[in-house]
Amino acid sequence: MKPDATAAADFLLEAFLPYELSVAANRISRLFARRYSAEFGISIAEWRVLAVVGRFGTLSPGGVAERTEMDKVKVSRAAASLVEAGLLEQSADPQDGRARRLRLTARGTGVHQAIIPRARALEAQLSAGMDPGDWATLRRLLRQVSAHAQALDDPEPGRAPAVP
Amino acid sequence: MKPDATAAADFLLEAFLPYELSVAANRISRLFARRYSAEFGISIAEWRVLAVVGRFGTLSPGGVAERTEMDKVKVSRAAASLVEAGLLEQSADPQDGRARRLRLTARGTGVHQAIIPRARALEAQLSAGMDPGDWATLRRLLRQVSAHAQALDDPEPGRAPAVP
DNA sequence: TGCATCCGGTTTCATTTGCAACTAATCCAT
């Protein structure tokens, strides 16, 4: 029989991209969480909300969800927790009775301004381990494969949606 | 005042490597889980155990933990669940009364042989989206940054452990 | 030998997560 490229016995988990990617992401997330988020008492999810609300000034939970790739439940909970901690304030949207508006409080702004440089420092530490060109390449290729994965994920393989 | 490279207002979450990495990893894991693991009724953790036990024949839970980067609790639970599903068998280690030996059952071997080609197919689909050289580069750089992150994580920054 | 310690693995408990159901408000077609 022909040498089978798909022989199961040959398969090495350590060389499987989804696995490698997951390991790398977990390591770096843990690193980030342990070093910085924990210091400010916020989780990764809360950090993401803080980051985008800090960036955009005022944002709806839905807007946060889009920009952080978190689902709305996670945003809702992270926001509630930040409100509880006094870092975020939530108000009704005058335009739309269903929507809410999120803004940082003074304390939230303080934490935001304190944590961003830490985030940048961590990234700098990571990139310090490698050639600058490689670093840029890594980011470009990562974005590429990520976008490709999303394209594979979204539409069910095959035919167009039935005419309604 | 000087233009501050660390101004918090400039920070873009979407361009923050830990974030990008996490998003990419989640997308691909979901893709994998939805397409294949779910089809065989196993979780990602179980898939990892299946993969390494299938690869090495017989392995202790500790050995699985090393090779999958899962902690021992997760391995224990995944193994229990696979045993429950009839894919794995767990026996006492004759050498060491504490240890256990894990092996695939016939059914487990069947699932293993069925799922590996699927995993390879997914990887092929992902890599099909990009230049083969880029693909290889991505994997190399990913491994590099992952190793670097581990180096940053493990040892507390600074001094050697106190003499006991 | 006897005892303190260490080690492999499992269990317990408190959180966290994800999904589906839910509430309330807007939209839209009649």
Added chain:
DNA sequence: ATGGATTAGTTGCAAATGAAACCGGATGCA
């Protein structure tokens, strides 16, 4: 306008997770 379908956001519940406690069994050493 009015009722049905959508949308924004929250909540409830069940499964997944992580940390620490736990249970033998092995090991070292007096």
